[in-house]
Amino acid sequence: MKNMSLSRVTTFAVISTLAMLSLAAPSSAQQGTAPAAPPAPAAQQAPAVSQPPATPPQAAAAPTAPSDATAPAEREGKLLKAATAELKELSPWTMFKSADVVVKAVMIGLAFASLVTWTIFIAKMIELTVVQRKVRSALAKIADARSLAEAQFALGAKGSVLASFLAAAMREARLSAGISSDGGIKERAASSFAEILRAEARRIRLGMGLLATIGATSPFVGLFGTVWGIMNSFIGISKSQTTNLAVVAPGIAEALLATAIGLVAAIPAVIIYNHFARVTKGYLEMVSRASGAAGRLLSRDLDRTHVSSHNGSHSRAAAE
Numbered sequence: 001m002k003n004m005s006l007s008r009v010t011t012f013a014v015i016s017t018l019a020m021l022s023l024a025a026p027s028s029a030q031q032g033t034a035p036a037a038p039p040a041p042a043a044q045q046a047p048a049v050s051q052p053p054a055t056p057p058q059a060a061a062a063p064t065a066p067s068d069a070t071a072p073a074e075r076e077g078k079l080l081k082a083a084t085a086e087l088k089e090l091s092p093w094t095m096f097k098s099a100d101v102v103v104k105a106v107m108i109g110l111a112f113a114s115l116v117t118w119t120i121f122i123a124k125m126i127e128l129t130v131v132q133r134k135v136r137s138a139l140a141k142i143a144d145a146r147s148l149a150e151a152q153f154a155l156g157a158k159g160s161v162l163a164s165f166l167a168a169a170m171r172e173a174r175l176s177a178g179i180s181s182d183g184g185i186k187e188r189a190a191s192s193f194a195e196i197l198r199a200e201a202r203r204i205r206l207g208m209g210l211l212a213t214i215g216a217t218s219p220f221v222g223l224f225g226t227v228w229g230i231m232n233s234f235i236g237i238s239k240s241q242t243t244n245l246a247v248v249a250p251g252i253a254e255a256l257l258a259t260a261i262g263l264v265a266a267i268p269a270v271i272i273y274n275h276f277a278r279v280t281k282g283y284l285e286m287v288s289r290a291s292g293a294a295g296r297l298l299s300r301d302l303d304r305t306h307v308s309s310h311n312g313s314h315s316r317a318a319a320e
Contacts, residue, residue: 095250121268124276131161134160172192197287214265217266218269
């Protein structure tokens with residue numbers, strides 16, 4: 001009986017143990033799944049972690065600072081491209097069109113002065129050639145003349161300064177008729193000759209003063225236009241906030257064009273003035289020779305008059 005009771009007790013203990021194990025299994029399963037619950041909040045926090053792509057304004061705000069920092073460089077690059085395109089098309093006419101109003105006025109004035117210079121050159125060359133030929137031909141015609149009347153007949157109606165000298169000499173001889181003083185007649189005739197010579201010098205030098213003025217002032221006028229243009233270029237540098245030479249090169253080139261035009265106007269004016277000064281001096285020497293020729297003819301006429309008067313007095317005395 002005791003053995004049977006032991007076996008029953010043992011059996012009951014085994015059954016109790018199995019029952020306790022069966023009850024403990026679900027609780028352990030719950031305890032095994034309980035630690036898995038925290039990942040649920042982690043899953044909820046996942047959107048918060050993945051939110052950085054959803055904040056582009058902040059990410060976009062960061063690149064704006066570098067763009068502001070690179071703005072001057074981009075602006076300088078644009079200006080450089082524009083200046084390069086302008087330099088490719090750079091020509092005197094393009095520089096003139098894009099120049100300042102004051103610089104344009106200076107260029108136009110200098111161009112007009114250059115036109116005046118060449119007009120005076122052509123006109124004076126024609127005039128000096130014609131008058132020199134006339135005086136030379138007139139001197140050759142009266143070389144063998146023995147009196148003022150014969151010289152006037154040889155010259156004819158052709159107008160020349162020598163004809164003026166002969167006319168002045170004959171007028172003085174006519175006005176001084178009955179005066180026995182030959183020295184007074186010659187002195188008055190020489191005075192008339194001097195007036196004619198001065199008038200001819202003033203006429204032939206007409207335009208020379210304008211050439212001298214253009215030659216002396218054109219470089220300074222061009223320099224004024226250059227200074228004005230460079231001032232505008234520096235103002236453009238301050239506005240564009242760049243010191244790149246390619247950006248300011250067109251403005252400086254426009255300014256220097258004014259000086260170039262000033263030199264183009266001044267250099268020919270000075271050369272032409274010096275040339276005409278030499279030619280005019282030679283022509284006035286020829287006019288002086290014509291004056292001397294007219295004076296000699298007047299002196300011969302006076303001497304003949306005295307000789308004829310002396311011969312007449314002698315013949316009358318002989319007749320008496």
